[in-house]
Amino acid sequence: MASQAATEPVKPNPSGSFPARSKIAIGLVAALLVVMAYLITDDYGRARAYIGLENRARNAAELNAVLLRTVLEKQRSLPFVLSQDRDISSALTSRDPGLLQLVNRKLESLITGTRASVIYLLDARGKAVSASNWQEPTSFVGIDYSFRPYYTRAVATGSAEHYALGTISKRPGLYISRRIDGPDGVLGVIVVKVEFDELEADWRRSSDPSYVIDQRGIVLITSLPEWRFMAQFPIPVEQQGPIRESLQFGAAPLAPLNVTPALTQTEPDRVVAGLPGSREPQEYVRVRVPVPTTNWILQMLMPAGAAVKETVRSAQLVAFIILASVLGSTIFFLRRRELALRRLLEQEEARRELERRVTERTEALSTAHAQLVMQVEERQRTEARLQTVQQELVQANRLAILGQVTAGVAHEINQPVAAIRSYADNARTFLARDQIVPVRENLSAIAELTERIGNITDELRNFSRKGTASPKPAIAHDVIEGALLLLDSRFRQTASKVTTQMPPAGLKVEGDRVRLEQVLINLMQNALEATVDGKTCHIGIACTADGDDVQLAVTDNGPGIPPEIMQSLFTPFNTSKERGLGLGLVICHDIVVEYGGRIDVESSSAGTRFTIHLKRAE
Numbered sequence: 001m002a003s004q005a006a007t008e009p010v011k012p013n014p015s016g017s018f019p020a021r022s023k024i025a026i027g028l029v030a031a032l033l034v035v036m037a038y039l040i041t042d043d044y045g046r047a048r049a050y051i052g053l054e055n056r057a058r059n060a061a062e063l064n065a066v067l068l069r070t071v072l073e074k075q076r077s078l079p080f081v082l083s084q085d086r087d088i089s090s091a092l093t094s095r096d097p098g099l100l101q102l103v104n105r106k107l108e109s110l111i112t113g114t115r116a117s118v119i120y121l122l123d124a125r126g127k128a129v130s131a132s133n134w135q136e137p138t139s140f141v142g143i144d145y146s147f148r149p150y151y152t153r154a155v156a157t158g159s160a161e162h163y164a165l166g167t168i169s170k171r172p173g174l175y176i177s178r179r180i181d182g183p184d185g186v187l188g189v190i191v192v193k194v195e196f197d198e199l200e201a202d203w204r205r206s207s208d209p210s211y212v213i214d215q216r217g218i219v220l221i222t223s224l225p226e227w228r229f230m231a232q233f234p235i236p237v238e239q240q241g242p243i244r245e246s247l248q249f250g251a252a253p254l255a256p257l258n259v260t261p262a263l264t265q266t267e268p269d270r271v272v273a274g275l276p277g278s279r280e281p282q283e284y285v286r287v288r289v290p291v292p293t294t295n296w297i298l299q300m301l302m303p304a305g306a307a308v309k310e311t312v313r314s315a316q317l318v319a320f321i322i323l324a325s326v327l328g329s330t331i332f333f334l335r336r337r338e339l340a341l342r343r344l345l346e347q348e349e350a351r352r353e354l355e356r357r358v359t360e361r362t363e364a365l366s367t368a369h370a371q372l373v374m375q376v377e378e379r380q381r382t383e384a385r386l387q388t389v390q391q392e393l394v395q396a397n398r399l400a401i402l403g404q405v406t407a408g409v410a411h412e413i414n415q416p417v418a419a420i421r422s423y424a425d426n427a428r429t430f431l432a433r434d435q436i437v438p439v440r441e442n443l444s445a446i447a448e449l450t451e452r453i454g455n456i457t458d459e460l461r462n463f464s465r466k467g468t469a470s471p472k473p474a475i476a477h478d479v480i481e482g483a484l485l486l487l488d489s490r491f492r493q494t495a496s497k498v499t500t501q502m503p504p505a506g507l508k509v510e511g512d513r514v515r516l517e518q519v520l521i522n523l524m525q526n527a528l529e530a531t532v533d534g535k536t537c538h539i540g541i542a543c544t545a546d547g548d549d550v551q552l553a554v555t556d557n558g559p560g561i562p563p564e565i566m567q568s569l570f571t572p573f574n575t576s577k578e579r580g581l582g583l584g585l586v587i588c589h590d591i592v593v594e595y596g597g598r599i600d601v602e603s604s605s606a607g608t609r610f611t612i613h614l615k616r617a618e
Helices: 002-007 020-083 086-094 097-114 149-157 197-205 237-245 305-432 436-464 476-493 513-531 584-594
Strands: 118-123 128-131 159-165 172-182 185-194 210-213 219-222 259-261 270-273 282-290 297-303 473-475 497-501 508-510 538-546 549-556 598-604 607-617
Touching: 020 097, 020 172, 020 185, 020 197, 020 210, 020 282, 020 297, 020 305, 086 097, 086 118, 086 128, 086 172, 086 185, 097 118, 097 128, 149 159, 149 172, 149 185, 197 219, 305 436, 473 476, 473 513, 476 497, 476 508, 476 513, 476 538, 476 549, 513 538, 513 549, 513 584, 513 607, 584 598, 584 607
Parallel strands: 497 538
Antiparallel strands: 118 128, 118 185, 159 172, 172 185, 210 219, 210 297, 259 270, 270 282, 282 297, 473 508, 508 607, 538 549, 549 607, 598 607
């Protein structure tokens, strides 16, 4: 009684559940976690979205800047080349109408290949004397451009670039000029005007606003034509006068862009812009990229609204999924604990009932155990007898094989015996003649034939002995050679064509040599019997190794195994031979399985292939 009281478990709370205050506290913690997850993922999602948008916008802006630089570099070489042209220098020096006409045609022909807007030649005073548009109504020939900065700076420094609105064409473009020097000083200036219509069209197709501003913040090139010649910041009144007087931008109002920084300005740069045609301003991520070899800045606006909402939504969804999993797991484990407490009471009651039943069944189990021991001993004796019968069956199969090959082996031995008799008679005759050399040769031949007879009889004697069941290394080459030696006479009697692929020297497999020879001879005899009725009997033996797997294959060109026999090929007493017992393949299968291998069979109307898989031995 004292022992039972000491081991009696402490009984849990019968209700097995938490107080109501604990459940309310868990609900409040869960609500707090949801609110915190919402706020944290909102900030995290926005920051991640803005960084991703900035990277995308910067890559696109850098690509646009490269395209712009490519256009500029292509056109900058043209004024330099033309400034070295002898026809142009001669026309400026002589003012010969014929030479000027020649220059007109030359400049006109360059327009198509260079894709420049217009090319024209100014004399030393800034008056156009030749132009690529000399045949058009808006020809530049005869117009004075001495007031243009691209002329004055080219005369002063040798070259100049100036973006402005055309005084005649009213089309904006970049004027690239180069001074032409002569022996006595300046001869004139060659000017190439580049327009960016195609480039702006390419930018427009990307759907993201892109524009180039100069050092004053005025938009020069843009994917939005409405923004051209607008300013990024308001230009003071005192600076607008000189700009308008230079006619660089014509009568453009130079109004400020509708692009303002966001209220909460952080990295990356975020702005609110109202695009032409849009109902209300939207948020964008703005990136700035310098255009190489110029003082221009390329800016790109990447829409942020939809992308930020999508990223925040995805982050919140992931957070809520994780939070729901955590809360669900917590509730699940708390519920499991409640149920476990309830089951503890039930298990305690069940334990007492179980102890009572165990006591009742102990006596019955003791009796059953004694009976089971007797059955196990009887089964062991039966298995021992079965193993003995199986070994005897294997030995009987081996002796049956010996009976089949005896006639051929006897014929194999008779031939060397007859040859020995002939060599002995010849040796006696040579001795009578005192011819020693032929006698030695005959005796050597007799020794070789005797050794061959000994090999055959040794192989028969070894094969007739009982093989051991314990696996031990056997040389694969010796197994094949022994089987071929016993069946060689049968192959010759049936005019069979036998091809062999011998294994590498020293290759060993797990298994007893005699028993493996028995398997191989069984398969070879089956192949011989399967092809004996054919016109050309072809049997192949091949041995290959793949890592620890050694494959020994026996093939024939017989008619194949019938499907009904193939389904139960290794079943006892299943045979297609009239006098066969159906035990040969069963014995072969058992021997190979005993050594840890297997036999695979492939059969068709073109022949049959038995593949023995054995373990490689060290």
